Structure formats: structure tokens, C-alpha cells
Amino acid sequence: MSKNVLIVDDSKLMRIMLKKIVEELQIFDLIEEAENGQVALEKLNDINFDIILLDIEMPVMNGVEALREIRLRHKAKVIIVSSLAQIGSSYSAEVKKLGADGIIDKPGGALDPTLAQKKGEGLKDLINELLNE
Amino acid sequence: MDKEFLNEIWAQFELEAVEHSKNSEDILLETANKNLSKDEVDKLFRNFHSLKGLTGSIGMSKTVSLTHLAEDLISEIRKGTLEFSDNVRSTLLKFIDVFNAVLSNSIKSRTEAVPKNFDLCKKELENILGKISLENKKTNVKIDNGNLIDDYSSDVDSKDEGKFTQVSSASLDDLFQKSGTLVSRANALKRVFEQSGSARDNDYASGILDKLVNDIQILNGRITDLRLISVNDLVRRLKRAVLDISSQLDKKVKFTVSGDNERADRKIIRNLADPLLHMIRNSVDHGIENIDERQQKGIGKIDLSFKKEGDKLVVNLSDDGRGLDKKKILEIAINKNVIDKETAKQLSDRDIFSLIFKPGFSTAQSVSATSGRGVGMDVVEKNIALLGGKINVNSTKNNGTHFSIIIPGAVSTEECIILKDLPTFYAVPSRSIQWVKNKSELDTDVVGGQEHIRFNKNQIPIQDLNTLLSFPIKKSKINVEKIILLSLSDKAVAFNYFGDFIYDEFVFEQPDKLIANMPLVSGTTVDDDQNIIFRLNVESLFNFDYHTS
Numbered sequence: 001m002s003k004n005v006l007i008v009d010d011s012k013l014m015r016i017m018l019k020k021i022v023e024e025l026q027i028f029d030l031i032e033e034a035e036n037g038q039v040a041l042e043k044l045n046d047i048n049f050d051i052i053l054l055d056i057e058m059p060v061m062n063g064v065e066a067l068r069e070i071r072l073r074h075k076a077k078v079i080i081v082s083s084l085a086q087i088g089s090s091y092s093a094e095v096k097k098l099g100a101d102g103i104i105d106k107p108g109g110a111l112d113p114t115l116a117q118k119k120g121e122g123l124k125d126l127i128n129e130l131l132n133e
Numbered sequence: 134m135d136k137e138f139l140n141e142i143w144a145q146f147e148l149e150a151v152e153h154s155k156n157s158e159d160i161l162l163e164t165a166n167k168n169l170s171k172d173e174v175d176k177l178f179r180n181f182h183s184l185k186g187l188t189g190s191i192g193m194s195k196t197v198s199l200t201h202l203a204e205d206l207i208s209e210i211r212k213g214t215l216e217f218s219d220n221v222r223s224t225l226l227k228f229i230d231v232f233n234a235v236l237s238n239s240i241k242s243r244t245e246a247v248p249k250n251f252d253l254c255k256k257e258l259e260n261i262l263g264k265i266s267l268e269n270k271k272t273n274v275k276i277d278n279g280n281l282i283d284d285y286s287s288d289v290d291s292k293d294e295g296k297f298t299q300v301s302s303a304s305l306d307d308l309f310q311k312s313g314t315l316v317s318r319a320n321a322l323k324r325v326f327e328q329s330g331s332a333r334d335n336d337y338a339s340g341i342l343d344k345l346v347n348d349i350q351i352l353n354g355r356i357t358d359l360r361l362i363s364v365n366d367l368v369r370r371l372k373r374a375v376l377d378i379s380s381q382l383d384k385k386v387k388f389t390v391s392g393d394n395e396r397a398d399r400k401i402i403r404n405l406a407d408p409l410l411h412m413i414r415n416s417v418d419h420g421i422e423n424i425d426e427r428q429q430k431g432i433g434k435i436d437l438s439f440k441k442e443g444d445k446l447v448v449n450l451s452d453d454g455r456g457l458d459k460k461k462i463l464e465i466a467i468n469k470n471v472i473d474k475e476t477a478k479q480l481s482d483r484d485i486f487s488l489i490f491k492p493g494f495s496t497a498q499s500v501s502a503t504s505g506r507g508v509g510m511d512v513v514e515k516n517i518a519l520l521g522g523k524i525n526v527n528s529t530k531n532n533g534t535h536f537s538i539i540i541p542g543a544v545s546t547e548e549c550i551i552l553k554d555l556p557t558f559y560a561v562p563s564r565s566i567q568w569v570k571n572k573s574e575l576d577t578d579v580v581g582g583q584e585h586i587r588f589n590k591n592q593i594p595i596q597d598l599n600t601l602l603s604f605p606i607k608k609s610k611i612n613v614e615k616i617i618l619l620s621l622s623d624k625a626v627a628f629n630y631f632g633d634f635i636y637d638e639f640v641f642e643q644p645d646k647l648i649a650n651m652p653l654v655s656g657t658t659v660d661d662d663q664n665i666i667f668r669l670n671v672e673s674l675f676n677f678d679y680h681t682s
């Protein structure tokens with residue numbers, strides 16, 4: 001069965017980096033992008049996604065609002081990709097309450113290939129784990 | 134990671150980081166003398182948050198922690214635990230400066246390169262944060278969902294990513310220069326074709342040539358449009374300058390700008406920056422009085438406006454200060470031999486005010502750190518003239534000074550004759566040339582030991598060009614002496630020249646520092662064979678003191 005992923009982040013830089021990571025998994029037939037929650041919901045009307053990578057701080061419609069809407073209507077697995085994730089478990093518990101399936105720190109470290117690799121692997125593992133559930 | 138991917142990442146990083154840093158600076162500058170509204174605090178928070186995310190994704194760990202502090206600071210303001218003050222504003226502006234320095238250094242070196250004042254800036258942020266009691270801080274660690282779901286609908290970013298692409302300004306300059314040359318070559322070809330009589334014999338070829346010339350002109354027009362940029366980057370610099378200078382001089386100034394979305398050629402806007410900065414410094418320094426003196430008038434006002442009128446850009450700058458002092462200007466002008474006493478009596482108010490643009494005139498009796506940078510208003514006028522523009526000044530006692538600049542919105546090439554038989558090539562703008570004649574065809578009179586020609590019933594002395602330009606006198610192979618007569622409104626200047634010349638069109642750049650103090654050079658360019666060409670400063674030639682040189 002074909003698998004689709006939606007990347008939601010207002011920063012194109014972040015979308016480029018996330019896209020690169022999910023491409024490396026070689027399991028997705030469709031990789032779509034959205035720059036805010038509203039655009040993401042519009043895309044969800046037309047396409048079924050298996051995985052959604054969702055940022056929190058975004059203009060127009062932020063990640064928390066989008067997550068609420070998504071949970072009402074779709075069964076896609078949602079991974080919150082946020083730099084707020086590193087603050088601590090209190091935050092991830094909060095987001096999980098809203099129905100997120102996973103939470104992970106933003107990828108990064110273009111300056112340091114090892115770090116970038118490590119962060120990318122973490123996200124890949126999480127995606128694989130959720131798809132096998 | 135492959136190189137191409139890294140290049141893409143760095144380019145995108147720069148684009149987004151610059152955008153968020155500019156947005157932040159705009160918010161801080163637009164709210165000078167005011168408190169921040171809730172909406173502005175939110176926007177600032179989001180911009181700082183994005184900056185942190187961006188630097189994090191590149192892996193610039195030092196900068197992430199610095200940006201984190203700035204974000205924390207805004208977060209405290211958002212929660213009401215910290216009050217926004219001028220001190221906070223200036224610290225945040227310093228942070229943006231440091232951030233921008235990190236940005237440009239790091240993008241160049243592709244490592245995290247921090248400037249010297251990085252730690253100082255960090256200390257400053259930490260100090261402000263440190264003053265907030267620990268107790269307050271603890272409650273803030275908990276994530277407040279209410280804040281996360283704030284209404285963002287008021288801020289619909291129209292991001293047209295994908296519709297735009299970045300082009301380096303150097304290649305744009307090159308493209309523009311080449312397309313300008315193309316236009317003049319095509320026109321020259323058409324001229325030759327028509328003069329040779331071939332046009333009559335060959336309708337078909339003539340038709341194609343007409344279309345070609347037309348297409349090239351359209352192409353040139355499109356490329357000229359590409360070079361248009363908005364004035365808002367310049368406005369940001371100016372706002373910043375007003376803020377810095379007024380706090381330095383302890384003056385309260387309200388700076389309003391209108392028309393900051395007007396667009397003009399990049400070169401024009403770039404070259405407008407220095408004159409405007411200088412004029413604004415003057416306005417704050419000399420125009421606006423000290424707080425004590427201003428008691429009654431209240432806060433000082435400086436208004437700047439940009440307006441497109443046809444193909445011209447009109448820039449108006451006014452202050453509501455004490456105005457220019459006519460008596461003082463005349464006194465200085467006479468003292469410095471800018472004018473003589475007799476002429477002084479016949480001058481209108483406007484003529485008197487215009488004296489501030491004369492070389493050798495500088496009103497500051499003591500050089501102040503703010504305006505006294507060794508540049509006077511004459512340099513401002515010279516720079517604006519080089520852009521093909523004009524500056525006017527008017528003033529009312531106790532009611533402020535008003536400057537008006539009119540410049541072309543687009544850069545155009547300037548048609549010149551090139552004097553090739555001089556040690557250095559000189560270009561003389563065609564529009565200032567009245568005529569070029571062989572001396573043998575002219576009647577000359579000798580008055581006071583100097584040869585004169587007659588023009589409009591006036592006797593015009595013939596200057597020796599070699600002497601004027603301080604070239605060692607060396608006659609060229611050509612012995613025919615030509616006289617070139619230049620005229621500007623009611624003034625005329627004549628000089629001799631031995632040699633040939635050619636017609637061409639160029640866009641001149643402002644002379645760099647090395648030749649900036651050559652009074653008779655107002656621009657430079659390079660021709661197809663990489664020869665440097667000086668543009669003869671015809672504007673100053675009419676005011677030149679020929680006896681002392």
C-alpha cells in the first residue's frame with residue numbers, strides 16, 4: 001500500500017530539511033508540504049496521509065489548533081516537530097493529551113554532519129515505529 | 134550531506150533569517166517612543182522564536198542560546214513580568230545588530246562566527262532577565278496553552294515562495310550594463326544603416342532592424358524594472374540612525390516616514406543612503422533644539438516622505454526646528470570667500486539658503502561628533518547631482534527646514550563624448566555641450582593676455598584642458614585645436630582639446646575614496662576594453678576658481 005506524508009512548518013528551511021530525511025526512508029510515495037495549519041487542513045481534505053510532521057509556532061493557524069482539527073477528522077499519525085520538545089516532559093505530555101502520536105526535536109545541525117545524522121535517524125525511527133503500530 | 138543540498142540550506146537559511154531579523158527591527162523601530170502593543174509583542178516573540186529555530190537547524194549553538202535569551206525576554210514582557218522600556222528596546226536592537234553580524238560572518242565562512250561584542254550582548258540580556266525574580270520565573274516554565282492558541286488571523290503572511298528566485302546584485306548590474314550597451318549599439322547600427330542609404334533600397338532589412346531596435350529597448354526596459362527595489366531597507370537604516378543620534382544627543386524626536394513602499398533603482402537607493410543619513414544627522418543635531426529650548430514646542434518632529442511622480446522619485450525631509458539662520462549663513466559665506474559682499478546684497482532668501490551647498494561652506498562652527506564628519510552639504514549635493522538629481526532647501530525662522538530632492542527613479546545611461554587623446558580618458562556629458570568647433574574657424578579676442586571666444590555676446594575665456602586637469606603638457610599627435618563650449622543655464626565654459634573623440638553611453642559609478650577628492654571627477658566607469666573613464670564634473674566646472682588652480 002502506498003504511503004503519504006505531510007510536512008507542516010512555516011519555515012521553508014525546515015521543510016527542506018525534513019523532506020530530505022523522509023526521502024531517505026524511501027517508503028513514501030507522496031511527500032507534501034504546507035506552510036501553516038490551515039493549508040495542511042485543506043490538503044487533508046483531498047489526500048489521505050499516513051504521517052503528519054507538525055510544527056507548533058506558525059502564523060495563520062498554529063500547530064495546536066491544527067492538531068485539534070486533525071484529530072476530529074483524520075486518523076493520520078501526527079508527530080510534533082518542535083524545538084519546544086527539548087524543554088521537558090511536561091510539554092510533551094501536554095501535546096500528547098491533545099492527541100499527538102509522537103514528539104521530537106527539530107532536525108538540524110547542518111554545520112555538524114554527525115549531529116544532523118543523529119537527529120535525522122531519531123525521526124526516521126519514530127516514523128517507522130508509528131507505521132508499524 | 135551533498136554540497137548542493139548544503140548550498141540550498143544556507144541560501145534558504147539566509148533568506149529566512151534576514152526576513153525575521155528585519156521584521157523584528159521594524160517592530161522595534163516603528164514603536165520608538167511608544168510602548169509595544171500585545172500584537173507587536175506577539176509578533177516580536179514569533180520572529181525571535183523563528184530566529185532561534187533557524188540557527189538551531191543550522192547548528193549554531195552559541196547563537197541559539199543568545200537568541201533564546203532574547204526570546205525569553207520577550208516572553209517575560211508577554212507575561213507582564215517585565216516592563217518594556219527604552220533600555221530593553223536598545224538592548225534588543227543591539228541583539229539584532231549582533232545577530233546580523235553573526236549571520237553575515239557565518240554565511241560567508243559557513244561556520245558559526247560570532248563578533249567581538251557577542252558576549253557583551255549576552256551579558257546585557259542576562260542582566261535584564263536576572264532582575265526578574267526567580268519566583269516569577271518558575272511559573273513561566275509551564276507551557277501556557279492560551280498563549281499558543283493566540284489569534285494569528287491578523288497577520289496573514291503572503292509568502293510567495295516559489296514565485297520568486299534570488300539573483301545576485303552583481304549579475305543584475307552586469308546584465309543592466311550590457312543591455313544598456315546593446316541599446317546604444319543597436320541605435321548606432323540603425324543610424325549607420327540610414328545614413329548609408331541602404332534603408333531606402335532594402336525595406337525588408339530596414340523593417341527587421343526597426344523591430345530589433347524596438348525589442349532591445351523593451352528588453353532594456355524590463356531589465357531596468359528588475360533593478361527596482363523598495364525604499365524600506367533604507368528607511369529602516371534611517372529610523373535606526375534617528376534613534377541612535379537622538380539618544381546620543383539626549384533629544385526627543387518623532388520621526389515619521391511616508392511612502393516607504395515606493396520603489397526606485399537599486400543604485401539610486403544605495404547612493405541616496407549617505408546623503409540622507411547626513412541630512413538627518415544634521416536635522417537632529419542642528420535642526421532640533423535641546424530639550425530645554427524646546428519646552429514649548431514639545432517633542433521634535435522630523436518628517437520624511439518618498440513619492441513617485443512620473444518617472445521621478447521625490448524625497449522630502451522636514452524638521453520643525455529653529456530653521457536656518459540667514460544672517461549667519463551670509464556671514465560664514467563671506468568669511469569663507471564663498472561669495473563677496475556685493476553679491477550677498479542681491480541674494481533672495483532661497484539663494485542664501487542654497488549657499489549651504491557650496492563647497493567650502495560648513496555651518497558647524499565647532500565640529501560635533503554627530504554631524505562633523507568632514508562631509509558638508511556640498512558633498513550631499515554632488516552625490517545627488519551624480520544620480521541626475523537636484524536638491525533644494527527652504528526654511529522659515531522657528532518653523533523648520535525643508536529639503537526637497539528630485540531624482541530619476543531609474544538609472545539611465547548618459548550620452549557622452551569621450552576624450553581619448555588625454556593621458557586618462559575623460560567623458561563629457563553630451564547634454565552640457567553647446568558645440569565643438571575647430572579653433573581655426575572661430576574668431577578669438579585676446580583680453581588681459583588670455584584668449585576669449587564670443588558666445589551670446591559674452592567673452593568666454595578659453596581654458597587649457599591639460600592645465601585644468603593637471604596633466605603634464607604634452608601635445609598629442611593631432612595638431613588641430615578644438616574648442617569645446619559647455620553651457621549650463623546662463624553660464625558657459627570653454628576649453629581647448631587636441632585630439633579625437635568618440636560618442637558612447639555609460640552608467641557612471643560614484644568615484645571611490647581614492648579619487649573622491651579630485652574636484653573635476655564626478656564619476657567613473659569602465660569601457661569594453663577595460664579602460665577607466667572619468668566623468669568630467671561639468672557641474673562644478675562652472676563654479677571652478679580658474680585663477681588659483
